[in-house]
Amino acid sequence: WYEPDFDNGQRGMRWFSATVAPIPGQQQFAYTVMDITEQRQQAESLQAAQAELLTSTTQLDEHRQEMIKLAELNDFLQASRTQDDAVDAITELVSPLFADCSGAIYVLNETGNLEAITHWGEHFNSKLLFAPTDSWAIRRGRIHWVDADHPRLLSDHIERNAETIEALSVPMMAHGKLQGLLYLTSPTPGLINEDKRNFAQTVAEQLGVSLANVGLRTDLKADPVHDLLTGLFNRRYFEEALEREVYGAARQTRNLGVVLVDIDHFRQYNNTFGHDSGDIVLKTLGGFVRRTLHSNDIAARYGGEEIALLVPDLSRDEVLLRAEQLLGGVRHLHFEGTEQTLDPITVSIGVAIFPENGMDWEALVQSAEMALSRAKVEGRDRIATVQG
Structure with a gap:
């Protein structure tokens, strides 16, 4: 028999190893029993240490991959010549940084509202366009984190539903000015942990500075092909592009549409509200037109209050549908800044x-x-073709 010694006060489960062997020449057996509790504990400690090391190694590898992706994003942003270049880079490269979450990147548009330039994830739950005052993070000027224990602190731009467990908003700032907002959300508790929140803050800081620098480079660069007020191409560029496109369409038997847009009674509008307000209208209209463009479209400020669009590879009905969308969208534009x-x-x-x-x-x-x-003669606020 074996009686463990518990005088040291360490009571609990103990592990034993028993060996049974016959004694030669005798009809008896020898029993050997060893207390292996200490060896067992050491083995378990070693396994726990190995598991912890593996977890740490995995976390370090994940962090290294995040830094590689972030460096790639930074390279593209630094090489961006225009805001459109920067938006393309952000659209392609930010969502993989937070692939396990849903989220969006918002930037300030021409009207001073926050507009999503990219969003991702099946649990995305925010408006794509909202006023800065709808965000706690913007109003407070700091990162805003909400978990399941504080649902009332969700910002107004977030849809309230049962899936919203965690939400993170990080202002994108540069030189003391707001550039946009990084938003993340997840229905899984603990997914947006402290490490991810810190990483999101790093990404937001980099995006804010990069967007500001791209805007500064664009402003300082002498641009021979763009209209500075609307951000659209100028008339000369449009006509050169149209000449090339017509030549190509003739050779390849393709359709090509030209759409001319003219602001109704714009001279009277200027006389009523002032030329500064007229500039705000033109700038807002230019921004709206840019947002409606497809990849091969070209838009230009063709005259004082006239905008021209070149729309390739669409049928007559499809071009008219695009024109209808423009006509309806303009009616709902809001003008701010005055x-x-x-x-x-x-x-x-x-x-x-x-x-x-x-x-x-x-x-x-x-x-x-x-x-x-013809559209003007027939009463304005409408679309007309040569045929009718």
């Missing part, structure tokens, strides 16, 4: 299609101008 309340605007739109309305670029523009004149 102390007075500005009236909404409407536009008249003329549409011409290659090749049926002109066989060269000049004839095509002339047809679009004729259609635009």
